[in-house]
Amino acid sequence: MTRNLIVIGAMMAMLLAANPTQADICEIVNGSFEDNGRINNLADQDPNGWIAEIPPGQFTAKTDASWSTDGSFSLNIASQWFQAFTAGDTAKVSQQICLADVDEIKFDMKLETYTGAKWNPNDVTVFVMIDDNIVWEPNNAVPDIRGIHLEQVYEVEDQYRADELHTISFGLMVNVDTASGFFEFYRAWWDNIESVLICNGGGVLAGDFNRDCYVDMNDLKLAADVWLAEVPASDRYNLNQDDDTETNGIVNFMDFSILAGNWLLNSYPQEQQ
Numbered sequence: 001m002t003r004n005l006i007v008i009g010a011m012m013a014m015l016l017a018a019n020p021t022q023a024d025i026c027e028i029v030n031g032s033f034e035d036n037g038r039i040n041n042l043a044d045q046d047p048n049g050w051i052a053e054i055p056p057g058q059f060t061a062k063t064d065a066s067w068s069t070d071g072s073f074s075l076n077i078a079s080q081w082f083q084a085f086t087a088g089d090t091a092k093v094s095q096q097i098c099l100a101d102v103d104e105i106k107f108d109m110k111l112e113t114y115t116g117a118k119w120n121p122n123d124v125t126v127f128v129m130i131d132d133n134i135v136w137e138p139n140n141a142v143p144d145i146r147g148i149h150l151e152q153v154y155e156v157e158d159q160y161r162a163d164e165l166h167t168i169s170f171g172l173m174v175n176v177d178t179a180s181g182f183f184e185f186y187r188a189w190w191d192n193i194e195s196v197l198i199c200n201g202g203g204v205l206a207g208d209f210n211r212d213c214y215v216d217m218n219d220l221k222l223a224a225d226v227w228l229a230e231v232p233a234s235d236r237y238n239l240n241q242d243d244d245t246e247t248n249g250i251v252n253f254m255d256f257s258i259l260a261g262n263w264l265l266n267s268y269p270q271e272q273q
């Protein structure tokens with residue numbers, strides 16, 4: 001009997017060890033592109049943690065030591081000159097990530113042309129994608145996006161916070177059809193890609209609608225704006241689903257009582273309070 005308990009205990013310990021905590025898989029793996037040193041051709045070798053999709057001929061990609069903001073290497077993807085492109089042609093690197101506790105994705109980037117001409121983002125752009133949706137790209141009204149762009153931020157939207165894995169991608173996309181190609185190499189570098197966790201990893205308390213890690217008057221004001229409103233069942237204000245109709249929820253006292261239960265609490269990890 002005792003022996004069985006020990007075996008069960010050991011198995012549980014193994015299972016727990018094999019399941020990474022959410023904080024582990026919510027972090028970008030090798031977002032600084034240091035793990036492999038220099039890789040000359042990502043079409044031949046993926047950087048640790050990433051899957052590279054680099055259509056040969058049209059694009060090249062490498063981990064590169066010519067520019068970095070963290071460590072010695074960065075990710076470099078370049079479109080090639082005098083190659084035919086169709087609008088939507090893309091080169092990217094991707095990895096799976098959970099975003100439930102991620103507040104924002106931050107990254108540093110450098111954009112350069114080979115000839116020194118302007119880089120019009122309506123011809124070729126850079127992007128962050130989640131599940132094949134572009135969630136971040138430069139403002140296409142800017143006539144020239146060349147330069148070093150530090151601490152770029154994508155604020156994770158609620159729709160990606162479901163408790164499931166998503167695919168996040170960084171890359172280059174051609175926006176126009178061109179049979180003769182560009183007289184240009186459009187070259188982009190990324191480094192220091194990281195996920196910033198909500199409330200330093202403490203998560204969001206029920207009722208912390210503005211996600212500032214505190215449940216206070218500011219949240220109550222937000223709730224007041226939707227008081228007695230009918231909202232989708234998954235709406236952030238619909239804290240209590242017990243009174244939902246078939247498809248919708250309503251923001252009422254049942255939701256308020258959950259906010260009240262966390263009143264004036266904060267969700268920072270204990271040691272930081």
Ligand SMILES: [Ca+2]
Pocket residue numbers: 031032033034068069070071072073074191192
């Ligand atoms: Ca780096």
Ligand SMILES: [Ca+2]
Pocket residue numbers: 207208209210211212213214215216218219
């Ligand atoms: Ca709040």
